[in-house]
């Protein structure tokens with residue numbers, strides 16, 4: 538799937554994607570806790586689907602912006618979410634992320650993107666753009682199915698090691714955790730070389 542209308546139809550039919558595994562959830566809880574001394578911490582959840590990770594981040598204490606371009610996903614997410622999460626209908630490949638920054642100029646302590654990066658054209662650029670939205674010391678957490686641990690017919694939704702290396706080139710600190718069929722990447726700045734924003 539690549540077009541917003543296809544994703545929308547999937548969610549409008551009441552269908553979902555693979556929920557967080559226990560391992561993924563404990564990795565997120567362990568590594569994405571609100572940093573000590575940060576009041577009003579903010580998180581951005583990219584390609585949020587029906588909002589499972591957004592709700593986890595809100596539960597950790599973040600004020601959350603969550604974005605997706607499938608309207609049906611956002612409707613279902615909003616209906617199932619507590620306050621503290623704001624959903625935005627944005628295509629992250631066409632400047633939507635820049636618009637998010639322009640809204641209030643704020644940055645995020647945590648940015649997450651689960652099971653979506655393999656679907657994005659020009660994913661290295663988008664990951665760099667997300668890096669430019671991180672607060673100093675912030676973490677970009679990308680979770681992707683790994684090609685070595687998926688059936689061949691699902692290759693299109695996965696990354697392999699060379700693709701992961703390409704995606705993470707330029708990041709100062711890269712932590713990689715294997716979680717079942719997925720790889721969790723914890724990236725810390727700068728990672729946004731060459732990306733600038735007009736305030």
Ligand SMILES: C[S@@+](CC[C@H](N)C(=O)[O-])C[C@H]1O[C@@H](n2cnc3c(N)ncnc32)[C@H](O)[C@@H]1O
Nearest residue numbers: 544554584585586605606607628629630651653
């Ligand atoms: C496989 S689903 C994963 C959803 C959710 N992150 C999860 O883990 O359940 C991929 C999500 O990426 C979203 N998506 C794909 N391309 C996008 C884009 N260019 N802009 C915004 N969202 C996008 C889809 O609408 C879909 O919700």
